[in-house]
Amino acid sequence: xxEETPMTAVADEVRxxxxxxxxxxxYNFLGLLLATPxxxxxxxxxxxxxxxxxxxxxxxxxxxKLASLSKAATVESEFNKLFIGLGRGELLPYASYYLTxxxxxxxxAALRRDMAARGMTRGQNVYxxxxxxxxxxxxxxxxxxxxxxxxxxxxxxxxxxxxxIGPWAGHFFxxxxxxxxxxxxxxxxxxxxxxxxxxSEGFRMSAE
Numbered sequence: 001x002x003e004e005t006p007m008t009a010v011a012d013e014v015r016x017x018x019x020x021x022x023x024x025x026x027y028n029f030l031g032l033l034l035a036t037p038x039x040x041x042x043x044x045x046x047x048x049x050x051x052x053x054x055x056x057x058x059x060x061x062x063x064x065k066l067a068s069l070s071k072a073a074t075v076e077s078e079f080n081k082l083f084i085g086l087g088r089g090e091l092l093p094y095a096s097y098y099l100t101x102x103x104x105x106x107x108x109a110a111l112r113r114d115m116a117a118r119g120m121t122r123g124q125n126v127y128x129x130x131x132x133x134x135x136x137x138x139x140x141x142x143x144x145x146x147x148x149x150x151x152x153x154x155x156x157x158x159x160x161x162x163x164x165i166g167p168w169a170g171h172f173f174x175x176x177x178x179x180x181x182x183x184x185x186x187x188x189x190x191x192x193x194x195x196x197x198x199x200s201e202g203f204r205m206s207a208e
Contacts, residue, residue, distance in 0.1 A: 016145050026195055027141030033188050034093065034134035037076035043067045056194045063187035070184050081181040090179050091172070095131035098168035107131055111164050115139070118160075119148045133172055136165050158203040166203075170196040 016024075032042065047068035051057025083089040092098075096105040108131045115121065115130065120139060122130050143152035143160060152160070170193055176182055177189030 016151050020144050020151075023199075024141040024144040026191075027137045027144070030188070030192055030195070031134045031137030031141065033185075034132075034137065037079040038072065040072040043070055043072060043075065056191070056198060059187065059190040059194050063184075063191055066184045066187050075184050078181060078183055078185060082176070082179060082185055090181050091175055093133040093172055094129055095133075095136070095164060095168055096129070098172060104129060107164070111136075114160065114164070118143065118152075131164070133169060136169070140165060154203075154206055158206060161199060161203055166196070166200055170200070 032038070033046075038046070044067075047064050049060050049064040049067075051060035081089060082091055083093060092103070094103055095107040095111065096103050099105070099107045108129055111131050120142070122135075126135075128135065140157070140161065142148055143157055145151055173189045173192035173196060175189070177186050177193060179185070179189075182189060
């Protein structure tokens with residue numbers, strides 16, 4: 001995924017609101033589930049999550065229920081069918097693919113420029129293109145809480161989201177929700193889809 005720079009100061013943490021911490025936590029949680037198959041401990045932690053009766057809370061409750069019934073080996077098989085497969089998985093979770101139909105295209109180059117401007121680099125042991133959905137979820141969570149320096153302003157969050165996430169992530173999560181190999185990940189897709197809708201609407205209503 002991405003590699004942190006040593007720019008974060010304790011003072012930065014104080015300026016992050018509880019609402020923004022929760023947003024960042026959900027971005028990071030989605031990134032974690034989409035980066036690698038979850039181990040049993042993460043499934044157990046997911047199983048105790050609970051939400052309210054809103055759309056997002058309902059999706060989280062459904063995910064928690066499925067996690068409580070899932071075993072790591074089964075979910076690993078599901079993950080591999082979805083994202084790895086023989087030659088390729090059922091889905092290609094990359095911005096370039098969703099926006100252009102091809103991998104490693106202009107959206108990836110634009111993302112790399114914006115990452116560099118914000119002090120973000122790909123981790124040394126990560127070989128996936130940076131425009132994969134897991135990395136982008138992690139980047140957005142990191143920007144919100146200031147893992148790469150100052151916490152990003154709402155304007156900067158909006159700019160990054162609208163350029164690199166908003167145009168395609170909702171479509172990807174809908175595809176994940178409906179994928180033939182999705183079981184646990186159908187609920188991950190539902191959580192992601194609803195969260196992207198909430199974020200898109202929140203940024204739309206924010207001041208320019």
